[in-house]
Amino acid sequence: xxxxxxxxxxxxxxxxxxxxxxxxxxxxxxxxxxxxxxxxxxxxxxxxxxxxxxxxxxxxxxxxxxxxxxxxxxxxxxxxxxxxxxxxxxxxxxxxxxxxxxxxxxxxxxxxxxx
Amino acid sequence: xxxxxxxxxxxxxxxxxxxxxxxxxxxxxxxxxxxxxxxxxxxxxxxxxxxxxxxxxxxxxxxxxxxxxxxxxxxxxxxxxxxxxxxxxxxxxxxxxxxxxxxxxxxxxxxxxx
Numbered sequence: 001x002x003x004x005x006x007x008x009x010x011x012x013x014x015x016x017x018x019x020x021x022x023x024x025x026x027x028x029x030x031x032x033x034x035x036x037x038x039x040x041x042x043x044x045x046x047x048x049x050x051x052x053x054x055x056x057x058x059x060x061x062x063x064x065x066x067x068x069x070x071x072x073x074x075x076x077x078x079x080x081x082x083x084x085x086x087x088x089x090x091x092x093x094x095x096x097x098x099x100x101x102x103x104x105x106x107x108x109x110x111x112x113x114x115x
Numbered sequence: 116x117x118x119x120x121x122x123x124x125x126x127x128x129x130x131x132x133x134x135x136x137x138x139x140x141x142x143x144x145x146x147x148x149x150x151x152x153x154x155x156x157x158x159x160x161x162x163x164x165x166x167x168x169x170x171x172x173x174x175x176x177x178x179x180x181x182x183x184x185x186x187x188x189x190x191x192x193x194x195x196x197x198x199x200x201x202x203x204x205x206x207x208x209x210x211x212x213x214x215x216x217x218x219x220x221x222x223x224x225x226x227x228x229x
Binding site: 033090092 | 121147149156158159160161164202204206216217218219220221222
């Protein structure tokens with residue numbers, strides 16, 4: 001049971017380069033989220049999706065784009081990386097079960113450094 | 116006012132102590148509430164969902180006060196292994212019913228000392 005898988009786990013980018021972080025979940029969840037986590041700032045929501053083909057802006061969307069072409073995948077793109085985007089990125093998906101109600105599952109994180 | 120605010124901490128307590136975390140939220144229409152635990156360089160993991168009636172899981176007790184818009188987490192008889200960052204999380208629809216999102220507090224670092 002893979003749960004939520006993020007790739008890559010580590011990446012170093014040069015300023016101005018582009019890249020895509022992939023999040024895949026095998027739980028048939030509708031809701032998916034991308035967060036960044038920085039020291040002293042907590043988890044901040046970048047973008048989220050409430051279903052296939054839909055995306056919405058979160059708290060800190062600037063400099064990022066997302067796509068949800070398939071239900072199981074939620075992609076986060078950096079078109080022109082900046083040092084301020086150095087962070088740990090967490091993807092999460094949310095589902096509902098009879099036993100535990102809404103439950104959010106996180107991927108293991110992607111450590112991105114922009115130099 | 117931030118959507119979700121949490122005790123900044125950090126908390127340093129001896130083994131066996133009781134420690135309480137509090138979190139307030141601004142959206143009165145919030146529907147679901149959670150406590151997460153995050154170890155250093157790891158992803159957050161669900162500790163407990165928080166229900167209106169309050170709920171307990173071993174040494175951990177979570178409570179929700181909708182009137183005052185806060186949730187709490189109590190850890191009794193704390194262990195060294197409880198050392199981690201604890202985050203509260205709230206999800207809700209916006210007033211127009213078109214957007215739904217999960218918002219986290221900044222987290223509170225707990226260190227349990229021998």
